[in-house]
Amino acid sequence: MNKPIAGAPDGEAWDTGAGSLGEVDRYTAVGKSPERVDAMKLALGKGTYADDVALEGMLHLKLLWSPHAHARIVSIDTREAEKEPGVRCILHHGNVARIPYTTAGQGHPEPSPYDTFIFDRKVRFVGDRVACVAADSPEAAARAVAKIKVAYEVLPAVLDPRQALLPGAPVIHDEPEATGLPGFDKARNIAAAMEVDHGDVDAAFARADLVLERAYSVPYQAHCALEPHSAVTWLDEDDRLVVRVATQVPFHSRRILARILEVPVQRIRVVKPRIGGGFGGKQEILLEDLPALVTLRTRRPARLVLTRAEEIVSSRLRHPQLLRWKSGVMKDGRLVAQELEVLANTGAYGAHALTVQTCTAGKTLPLYRAEAYRFLMKTVYTNLPVAGAFRGYGGPQGFVALESHMDELAGMLGMDPVEFRRRNVVGPGDENALAQALGEGKEGPPQRFRSCAMQECIDRGMAAIDWARRPTLPRTGTVRRGMGMSCLMHGSGIPGVDMGSARVKLNEDGSFNLHVGATDIGTGSDTILSQIAAETLAVPVGKIVIYSSDTDHTPFDTGAYASSTTYITGVSVKKACEGVRRQLEDAAAEMWRHGGDPCDRAALVVKDGAVCRPDGQRLSYADICLSTFYTHDQHQIMDHGSHMSFECPPPFAAHFAEVEVDTETGGVKVLKYVAATDCGVAIHPKSCEGQTEGGCVQAMGYALSEDLTFDAAGRTLTDGFRHYKQFSSLDLPEFQTILVPSFEPSGPYGAKSVSEIPADGPGPTLLNAIADAIGIRIRELPITPEKVRRAWLAKQAEEARS
């Protein structure tokens, strides 16, 4: 059970082997919650974000966005705009190279269609790029944008993914250059498609005692990172292009910029400063191409920062999906067949169109054991804003369907919903049935669940919410109460794809520089990776000086996405530090030998910042460094490590909620929320709590209040915080996070991921709690008061008739 699955490629295998929770008590840096390494400068308000530099002669960029959902650009006249004082450069499709690419910040080759150009002859949604002005001031740029004259040939638009598939629907990507993976069919507006059967699905359904089939619908969601997308570019003293950008993927940004700007990679330096939140929205090469082009053309620094309205309309959103879930179950409560069909809307461009939807299946279908599984998926283009990566990456959509369905199945069987799940949920040693079929645009490595504390998550969550109270909650009168729950799993990195690396060197005060490509976007990874280094080198966290995400000065990392940084980059840090530790021991042994007092090299250990001999003699790292710098056996003690994993151990979670539903207003109030999560060993428990609290509250908005609406012409009506309602501190329920420990043998010090799984839970958990409170099964997010009230009135009318 504690070995990787047979057949997994082991060339890159790395495993702590027989690790167990018992060793966690001996950790000195891991499992604690030290002050985060960047917290104080952020609390003080130091200027550390992308837009916190003001350079001499910097140009300010403003964009002209498409007013039409679908149109061909007949002509662009910039003559009047160019006369505006201070205008230095205007970019549009007529003067920018036409190179197809995807804005999705993914590994090479990206599994997203190449359907995007810096500027195109066509616009495909209200908010698409038309032109860009660079001027001495933002005001001058805005005045010039207003003076650009564009003639459009307006084309019929399609806003509904079902209609986009119909014969005769407007073809959104009719350009010959657009290409995609197998399944991509631009003539039918299909950005990605997949069909997977595992086992004999039809036979399993035929054998089932009961078959249930239901449809669900989930909407767009806006990321609302408080820092908008921002980029500042300039040419350095060596005439190289420097790109300071709010990104989750600096190395992908450099690679993709090099291709679309036709500049060699070696001429580009991408720097990630502190980032004001990403949530997937910054896993995108969304805007840095424009200031970079302006800088290359004008040789002046350039700055582009999106407004909040631009951020909501023209950046990226969570994919809306229509889901159909069908399951076959035996009377004793044993699941035998699971089938999921997804129709997703990617909007005008197909960033992450395939992989978000394969994750919808990959996180949900294998959670429960069955004899056979089927997954049918199409992601279609429409003339609406563009979907992309968003925390959970398809999981929050899929779990709405799966975990609503599990409650309904339990109801049909007359079983307790918790007991029904317990009977079917996977456990340690089970295979992930769909791991191979649902790889990242190719076959994935096989997977077996090793660390899995799902049953304990359920136990502890039930106790915390006092599930036994559920039958006694008030379910008469105007205001009614209910409880719901859901079981969840996610992943840790993309197996066989994600790679992180680290470099460590010793300084003469016994401190270490740690350089990582990993991208801390507010997740705390700089702190967590420092803890892993401190643990391995036996020093306090304060002795680690971390520097991250600068393509000139740090080694490679795929970036901050797919819940990968702790699990993947964390091991690269551990490997690098283990190398440094060996070098420290070698150097100490040589110092003792040189001094005429040789020791047993094999008996040396590191402790409290020193190499120690069994006889009690010790050499501090500072003394070793001074000696190796200046005196004897001179060399720099340093090492590096890289890591990629063919395994993807899921974190598991059980979420519980108690809600109050006002049947007269339709309002839903979340009273209490409990998230019990098995993320392996929590490297920084307070940060794991913070990820859980933040991820859940974000998804409570998705479930209850966040409602992006469009008019019939495809214009976004809710393009500001005033209209697009996130959860606030007043909406926050009583919240309890429970970290349920397990030890993941393939992770650094037993850790797996924690950052995305919280987003999977609130949708289904709240739907189930509402169903429990008022006896109405809503199968659509967001659960607005209007929907609840309408459903309530319909139920009253039906009961009156019968």
Add this chain to the structure above:
Amino acid sequence: MKIELKVNGKDVAWDCAPHEFLTEALRRHGLLGTKRGCESGDCGACSVLLDGEEVPSCLVLAAQAAGHEVTTSEGLGDFAAPHPLQQAFVDHTAIQCGFCTPGMVIAAKALLDVEPRPSEHAVRECLAGHPCRCTGYVKPIQAVLAVAATNAGGEAR
């Protein structure tokens, strides 16, 4: 136009355009703790104290601050002596990306100055204009309450 005001305890005379918002004037003078999150008064990332009261500086013209006293997050503390609220946000892991933090700290300062021992609900109300997509508010609320708990009843700090 030239405006005279007091910023973080110092008298300053700034050249400003008549239409320049206070956020821009502060940032132009290196006070980068004042963030731009929405520029419509909906996010609180640009909050400053104007004569001790929290205002969204993106809705206040710089000229309107003439003759008044402005306090930004930089005016509350520094590395050598952080404000107790800044220290509490650090100690409670109440900071993730940190973009909302200076605004929250300003809001909490404004609250504690008039209500040294606020209820949890009062703290939630004080932070309600500060959407934070990272923390879920749990730890920021704890941080503010922790500072309040050290305040003697009724004594403003």
